[in-house]
Amino acid sequence: MALPAPRTLSYVRDEVFTRCNINTGGDRGARALKLVDSCIRRAVQELAVKASWLRLSVTEDVPLTSGAGTYDFPDSIDPGRTTEIYVRHATSLKLHELRADPSMTRRNALINSDSRPQYYWFENEVLNVTPTPDVAYYNTLVFRGFLRVSDLVNDTDLIALDGEAVIQRAEIHLRPRIGLRVSQDMKETHLAYLRDVRGTQTENSGSMPGGDTSIRCMPEQDGSFYGPSQVQWDEGWQPPGYWGN
Numbered sequence: 361m362a363l364p365a366p367r368t369l370s371y372v373r374d375e376v377f378t379r380c381n382i383n384t385g386g387d388r389g390a391r392a393l394k395l396v397d398s399c400i401r402r403a404v405q406e407l408a409v410k411a412s413w414l415r416l417s418v419t420e421d422v423p424l425t426s427g428a429g430t431y432d433f434p435d436s437i438d439p440g441r442t443t444e445i446y447v448r449h450a451t452s453l454k455l456h457e458l459r460a461d462p463s464m465t466r467r468n469a470l471i472n473s474d475s476r477p478q479y480y481w482f483e484n485e486v487l488n489v490t491p492t493p494d495v496a497y498y499n500t501l502v503f504r505g506f507l508r509v510s511d512l513v514n515d516t517d518l519i520a521l522d523g524e525a526v527i528q529r530a531e532i533h534l535r536p537r538i539g540l541r542v543s544q545d546m547k548e549t550h551l552a553y554l555r556d557v558r559g560t561q562t563e564n565s566g567s568m569p570g571g572d573t574s575i576r577c578m579p580e581q582d583g584s585f586y587g588p589s590q591v592q593w594d595e596g597w598q599p600p601g602y603w604g605n
Contacts, residue, residue, distance in 0.1 A: 367523030370515035403529035414521040415506040422501040441506035448500040
């Protein structure tokens with residue numbers, strides 16, 4: 361299975377309309393538009409709090425400017441869910457990780473340098489790096505983290521969480537408001553899907569691109585950005601009741 365791309369608001373909205381059997385081109389569809397979007401926003405906010413492992417990961421590049429030490433933070437990334445910041449070499453394309461929050465002594469020592477950025481810190485909602493870069497050698501900052509939960513106003517706004525989970529929950533919220541029933545099976549299916557997504561997570565060292573252990577979503581809050589560690593069995597010990605014992 362390929363890595364899923366974040367879904368847009370328009371995609372999720374169309375899916376909710378379809379599953380509730382609402383014609384988007386009719387008067388009923390036009391009247392329901394604001395209500396559908398409201399249910400989608402509610403679903404996103406609830407899942408962001410209740411199921412943080414659904415948050416989708418993202419990588420963003422920010423071009424560097426020679427001698428400049430301040431940069432805007434990428435709009436798509438949640439600052440509180442940023443995992444790493446790197447600087448990329450212009451020719452070799454090697455990534456060098458920046459360290460956070462240098463001491464004032466270190467900032468002062470590097471202030472007149474014009475080399476590879478080594479440290480970063482946030483001040484007045486601006487990202488600061490030091491030393492300032494020479495773009496002939498280092499020309500790009502690379503951010504890795506998780507998508508920011510947006511206000512979801514424009515059709516092209518990205519859903520920061522697993523799209524299918526948001527669609528299911530938004531449908532559950534919408535159906536009673538348009539006179540449709542929410543069955544117990546729908547609720548159980550939704551909760552089972554959340555559990556299944558949670559179960560496919562793995563730590564970074566065991567990830568496989570496109571496979572069942574791909575890094576796709578935000579993990580549980582267990583201190584690891586890449587999810588709970590998986591227990592590895594060896595031939596010396598097997599839990600009772602498993603492997604035919």
